[in-house]
Amino acid sequence: MSRYEETIDQEYRTACSIPLTVVSYLGSLIYLFRADLFSAGVKRAIGRCLVANAVDSGRINLDTNALVVHGAGNTVMAIKQAVDGLGINTKVVAVVYNETSVYIKERLQEYDIEVISESPRQEGREGRFNTAEALCYENPGYITIEQHEEPLIVDIQKRTFGQAIAHNLRSPPTHFVAGVGTGGTLFGIGSALREFNSNVKTTAVEGIGSTLTLWHAYLQAKGFGFEAEKRAIEQALLAYQDAGMITSLKSDQSKNPDEWFEINIDFPDDTIGVVGIEGLGVGDPTELIFSNLGLVSCAEIVTDQQATKGQQVLEGHEIHAVESAGANFFTAMKIAEDLNRHGEQGYIVTVVTAGD
Numbered sequence: 001m002s003r004y005e006e007t008i009d010q011e012y013r014t015a016c017s018i019p020l021t022v023v024s025y026l027g028s029l030i031y032l033f034r035a036d037l038f039s040a041g042v043k044r045a046i047g048r049c050l051v052a053n054a055v056d057s058g059r060i061n062l063d064t065n066a067l068v069v070h071g072a073g074n075t076v077m078a079i080k081q082a083v084d085g086l087g088i089n090t091k092v093v094a095v096v097y098n099e100t101s102v103y104i105k106e107r108l109q110e111y112d113i114e115v116i117s118e119s120p121r122q123e124g125r126e127g128r129f130n131t132a133e134a135l136c137y138e139n140p141g142y143i144t145i146e147q148h149e150e151p152l153i154v155d156i157q158k159r160t161f162g163q164a165i166a167h168n169l170r171s172p173p174t175h176f177v178a179g180v181g182t183g184g185t186l187f188g189i190g191s192a193l194r195e196f197n198s199n200v201k202t203t204a205v206e207g208i209g210s211t212l213t214l215w216h217a218y219l220q221a222k223g224f225g226f227e228a229e230k231r232a233i234e235q236a237l238l239a240y241q242d243a244g245m246i247t248s249l250k251s252d253q254s255k256n257p258d259e260w261f262e263i264n265i266d267f268p269d270d271t272i273g274v275v276g277i278e279g280l281g282v283g284d285p286t287e288l289i290f291s292n293l294g295l296v297s298c299a300e301i302v303t304d305q306q307a308t309k310g311q312q313v314l315e316g317h318e319i320h321a322v323e324s325a326g327a328n329f330f331t332a333m334k335i336a337e338d339l340n341r342h343g344e345q346g347y348i349v350t351v352v353t354a355g356d
Contacts, residue, residue, distance in 0.1 A: 047078020
């Protein structure tokens with residue numbers, strides 16, 4: 001058995017050992033997978049399995065001096081844990097934004113993770129990726145461990161957390177709620193639950209600053225003509241406006257279909273500081289997310305205030321959750337409220353993520 005398959009099996013058994021927390025709300029049951037009980041949260045299995053796969057492929061070998069990860073979150077922590085657990089003699093380097101908080105940088109350094117912050121947030125993932133690639137080019141034995149466009153992350157989350165949740169469920173799920181993030185959790189766990197109930201509805205949660213709702217609406221209408229696409233875009237933009245964003249749409253049917261629309265979504269001029277929910281994704285979706293977007297039933301924009309409300313309700317159940325978990329739970333409650341209005345009940349699965 002390969003190191004990757006061994007790690008998949010280990011992570012599945014570990015996930016099965018965590019019982020689901022069940023919250024009753026307006027006649028529906030909300031099942032919470034407590035990924036927050038792991039030190040690297042929902043990214044635990046991803047980080048460990050990616051390292052195992054790199055060992056199997058020979059990318060990690062005796063000449064490897066550093067594993068370079070672009071990001072400041074729990075994937076980096078999980079990769080560091082995997083390196084230490086396997087006894088691999090190499091350092092882990094996190095490439096983060098210039099604007100990343102001192103607290104997060106110091107937290108990474110406390111775990112003996114080297115931090116490189118040379119890319120501004122405005123350059124997005126591409127800026128961090130370019131910095132990571134440059135490090136590997138300039139330093140012999142440096143290799144990148146990539147998750148954002150790595151299809152394996154879907155397989156990992158399906159076969160570990162996803163199948164463990166399905167194993168522990170009392171009833172077939174009607175709904176699954178998860179943040180967009182890199183797509184592994186959303187599509188991986190969602191895929192496992194669809195094998196349990198092919199009619200389960202998957203809701204993708206995004207924070208302010210992400211554009212998944214727009215793309216989801218547009219791609220569903222694409223190919224049905226100018227008016228259909230325009231209506232879908234206009235409807236999606238209303239959701240951003242309700243969340244306090246500034247939007248504009250210009251259209252010109254005389255152009256090629258891919259150039260019919262010019263869309264802008266921006267923050268109000270008086271916005272101060274970092275806005276949005278850590279872990280739910282910022283900017284346009286990756287190609288990995290685009291390729292799996294057809295598996296999403298709907299996308300929901302959650303504001304910072306709504307995420308806080310979700311956190312507060314979880315606190316009442318003695319679960320001390322971070323913003324992304326609050327956003328997931330708020331959306332699960334919203335689904336239960338809608339079901340209740342129609343005299344229905346649901347079995348809603350979501351994830352309590354862990355903070356950075």
